[in-house]
Amino acid sequence: xxxxxxxxxxxxxxxxxxxxxxxxxxxxxxxxxxxxxxxxxxxxxxxxxxxxxxxxxxxxxxxxxxxxxxxxxxxxxxxxxxxxxxxxxxxxxxxxxxxxxxxxxxxxxxxxxxxxxxxxxxxxxxxxxxxxxxxxxxxxxxxxxxxxxxxxxxxxxxxxxxxxxxxxxxxxxxxxxxxxxxxxxxxxxxxxxxxxxxxxxxxxxxxxxxxxxxxxxxxxxxxxxxxxxxxxxxxxxxxxxxxxxxxxxxxxxxxxxxxxxxxx
Amino acid sequence: xxxxxxxxxxxxxxxxxxxxxxxxxxxxxxxxxxxxxxxxxxxxxxxxxxxxxxxxxxxxxxxxxxxxxxxxxxxxxxxxxxxxxxxxxxxxxxxxxxxxxxxxxxxxxxxxxxxxxxxxxxxxxxxxxxxxxxxxxxxxxxxxxxxxxxxxxxxxxxxxxxxxxxxxxxxxxxxxxxxxxxxxxxxxxxxxxxxxxxxxxxxxxxxxxxxxxxxxxxxxx
Numbered sequence: 001x002x003x004x005x006x007x008x009x010x011x012x013x014x015x016x017x018x019x020x021x022x023x024x025x026x027x028x029x030x031x032x033x034x035x036x037x038x039x040x041x042x043x044x045x046x047x048x049x050x051x052x053x054x055x056x057x058x059x060x061x062x063x064x065x066x067x068x069x070x071x072x073x074x075x076x077x078x079x080x081x082x083x084x085x086x087x088x089x090x091x092x093x094x095x096x097x098x099x100x101x102x103x104x105x106x107x108x109x110x111x112x113x114x115x116x117x118x119x120x121x122x123x124x125x126x127x128x129x130x131x132x133x134x135x136x137x138x139x140x141x142x143x144x145x146x147x148x149x150x151x152x153x154x155x156x157x158x159x160x161x162x163x164x165x166x167x168x169x170x171x172x173x174x175x176x177x178x179x180x181x182x183x184x185x186x187x188x189x190x191x192x193x194x195x196x197x198x199x200x201x202x203x204x205x206x207x208x209x210x211x212x213x214x215x216x217x218x219x220x221x222x223x224x225x226x227x228x229x230x231x232x233x234x235x236x237x238x239x240x241x242x243x244x245x246x247x248x249x250x251x252x253x254x255x256x257x258x259x260x261x262x263x264x
Numbered sequence: 265x266x267x268x269x270x271x272x273x274x275x276x277x278x279x280x281x282x283x284x285x286x287x288x289x290x291x292x293x294x295x296x297x298x299x300x301x302x303x304x305x306x307x308x309x310x311x312x313x314x315x316x317x318x319x320x321x322x323x324x325x326x327x328x329x330x331x332x333x334x335x336x337x338x339x340x341x342x343x344x345x346x347x348x349x350x351x352x353x354x355x356x357x358x359x360x361x362x363x364x365x366x367x368x369x370x371x372x373x374x375x376x377x378x379x380x381x382x383x384x385x386x387x388x389x390x391x392x393x394x395x396x397x398x399x400x401x402x403x404x405x406x407x408x409x410x411x412x413x414x415x416x417x418x419x420x421x422x423x424x425x426x427x428x429x430x431x432x433x434x435x436x437x438x439x440x441x442x443x444x445x446x447x448x449x450x451x452x453x454x455x456x457x458x459x460x461x462x463x464x465x466x467x468x469x470x471x472x473x474x475x476x477x478x479x480x481x482x483x484x485x
Contacts, residue, residue, distance in 0.1 A: 172456040233387075239312045
């Protein structure tokens with residue numbers, strides 16, 4: 001399907017969904033069948049351009065960014081993230097690593113990157129991060145998540161991540177485990193994924209969210225669930241988010257990556 | 265713990281919020297022997313929390329501070345030993361306060377609205393609640409209530425037909441206390457402590473109680 005035709009289909013899709021606010025899973029399957037690919041493919045295409053384009057005060061591209069397999073390598077990197085990076089002496093996920101490259105290689109400003117990390121289509125606010133993440137992650141499509149935790153800091157990140165997953169606080173006394181540690185649970189009609197028994201959900205992120213008309217990344221989901229928990233906005237790319245992502249991704253080891261998927 | 269002691273404990277834990285975030289207090293160290301996580305991991309989690317909300321205000325960060333109950337429940341993955349469970353329930357009983365006019369059933373129609381609404385208490389810069397609407401109890405997120413509302417979650421048991429248990433003083437008191445602080449009856453319950461955190465006022469709790477217990481309420485039809 002060419003881009004224009006896809007866009008037209010998408011417009012129809014968008015408006016029919018606003019009508020049924022409670023889009024259920026069956027209907028999402030119908031939409032999926034209607035489309036050859038996830039609409040997120042646009043983000044992948046744009047992300048590819050952005051990745052190779054010269055940008056920032058230093059006017060360089062991200063082609064020298066080392067995402068774990070050497071400068072410029074994008075194929076298969078997502079399947080091994082988060083991982084330990086020697087140059088920062090830290091475990092980093094895809095998004096915090098990309099931010100690191102934007103700062104060190106391109107000379108971009110951290111606050112500005114963070115401010116623009118999440119798009120807001122309703123307000124016409126775009127996000128380059130969402131596009132670049134979609135592009136890089138999609139270069140691992142068909143690969144299986146394979147976190148080895150061979151570095152001590154990776155193991156520590158996993159363990160801390162699990163402790164954070166169970167850490168209750170806030171006005172609702174929630175922890176992630178309140179909602180994501182058992183099979184067959186729902187909040188209202190929304191099915192909740194079980195972090196301990198699921199190999200398809202984490203490998204489906206980043207995802208095109210029909211209800212938001214944009215691609216959302218795992219960092220965004222970390223913000224969203226903390227917001228739902230009535231906790232303050234968790235810092236983009238913070239250690240808490242990375243440790244949680246290490247924990248959840250390791251639990252999904254063996255799950256095959258298919259992104260950007262399409263979701264409610 | 266006496267109520268006054270609990271109050272002091274809570275007050276202290278708020279004023280020294282950042283200290284509490286950075287480590288496990290010595291009194292608590294004995295509690296976590298045999299917990300699901302070792303002391304080192306729990307300490308790392310606290311340090312991580314401490315460094316991961318740097319863009320929030322100190323006022324907002326108070327939400328991240330755990331009280332005794334949440335600390336122990338988290339360390340034990342919500343399965344405390346029987347001794348700790350008893351302590352947690354006692355700790356939570358003492359957090360319950362009662363309306364001066366006594367516990368009464370309110371207006372079930374308003375209770376129905378509150379049971380449906382998940383509004384309130386969300387903070388941050390990105391999408392905070394404005395406080396223009398009253399906080400909701402969001403009971404439907406976790407419980408089936410009126411049988412004509414299919415969009416009910418299943419984290420908690422079904423409460424359809426709850427009113428069949430009657431409206432004796434004991435049932436009215438239990439229901440009030442359960443909504444105010446579910447953890448006083450069930451250590452480490454998944455249910456939020458709506459009264460403890462001032463999510464719901466005692467008048468709102470009375471309205472929700474009527475929704476559960478009034479024979480005319482759809483919950484009991």
